[in-house]
Amino acid sequence: MSNSDAQSSTSDLRYVQYHGSKESTYLPAIRQLISKDLSEPYSIYVYRYFLYQWGHLCYMALDPSGNLIGVVVCKLEHHRSGTFRGYIAMLAVQEAHRGKGIATQLVCMAIDAMAERDADEIVLETEVTNTASLKLYERLGFLRSKRLHRYYLNGNTAFRLVLYLKAGTGMKRPQQLDDSGELPAQYGYSATSFDEIGVRDGHPVLEGSQVP
Numbered sequence: 001m002s003n004s005d006a007q008s009s010t011s012d013l014r015y016v017q018y019h020g021s022k023e024s025t026y027l028p029a030i031r032q033l034i035s036k037d038l039s040e041p042y043s044i045y046v047y048r049y050f051l052y053q054w055g056h057l058c059y060m061a062l063d064p065s066g067n068l069i070g071v072v073v074c075k076l077e078h079h080r081s082g083t084f085r086g087y088i089a090m091l092a093v094q095e096a097h098r099g100k101g102i103a104t105q106l107v108c109m110a111i112d113a114m115a116e117r118d119a120d121e122i123v124l125e126t127e128v129t130n131t132a133s134l135k136l137y138e139r140l141g142f143l144r145s146k147r148l149h150r151y152y153l154n155g156n157t158a159f160r161l162v163l164y165l166k167a168g169t170g171m172k173r174p175q176q177l178d179d180s181g182e183l184p185a186q187y188g189y190s191a192t193s194f195d196e197i198g199v200r201d202g203h204p205v206l207e208g209s210q211v212p
């Protein structure tokens with residue numbers, strides 16, 4: 001990435017949906033961006049698995065020259081639990097552009113797209129030490145549902161996070177507190193009952209979950 005790329009302001013960025021016709025332009029850049037920062041070494045087949053089937057759930061932030069600044073990759077399918085489950089598989093923003101809300105924007109676009117397609121919930125895993133990722137997702141209303149011991153190939157432990165988009169008893173508005181003690185921003189969860197939501201170590205968790 002050139003200096004001028006790093007200097008482009010957030011307002012210069014375009015947020016676009018991935019499309020298969022753009023594979024030769026963007027897939028190499030997506031792989032490079034993701035593989036630089038994520039601990040899991042994904043093969044080209046993993047990227048194609050997601051992008052061939054759910055390219056419409058992949059959003060990219062591009063600078064004015066068309067360089068890839070950030071990307072989110074997702075899928076949405078029926079889960080054995082009976083839910084129509086969205087999954088955020090990959091998320092990364094170029095280091096020089098972090099802390100400006102780019103990932104938040106990408107994740108919000110992905111959540112909107114999955115909600116429009118009638119998703120019941122959205123899940124993901126993130127390393128327990130990934131403060132930026134945890135902060136971002138919890139600000140959007142995601143809850144810690146499980147602690148996955150040594151989940152990653154590098155031996156690191158993960159949290160599974162979940163965002164409920166629907167409730168068995170209808171939509172509920174968010175009532176949980178974020179780190180600052182305020183209601184979370186744009187997205188709420190809807191649990192069957194607010195009793196399901198607890199707070200442990202200052203973080204929202206699903207009661208009865210495996211988060212210690």
Ligand SMILES: CC(C)(COP(=O)(O)OP(=O)(O)OC[C@H]1O[C@@H](n2cnc3c(N)ncnc32)[C@H](O)[C@@H]1OP(=O)(O)O)[C@@H](O)C(=O)NCCC(=O)NCCS
Pocket residue numbers: 037038090091092093094097098099100101102103104105125126127130131132133135136139
């Ligand atoms: C996680 C990542 C995508 C966030 O991208 P981003 O564009 O910087 O995210 P945003 O600016 O939308 O939000 C990041 C939030 O984390 C906070 N944050 C960033 N670094 C932090 C740190 N070291 N400690 C605490 N908070 C931190 C920011 O302040 C911001 O929160 P705020 O808006 O409440 O202030 C980016 O750091 C990244 O690409 N990391 C490497 C790949 C990765 O870890 N992906 C996630 C895997 S699940």
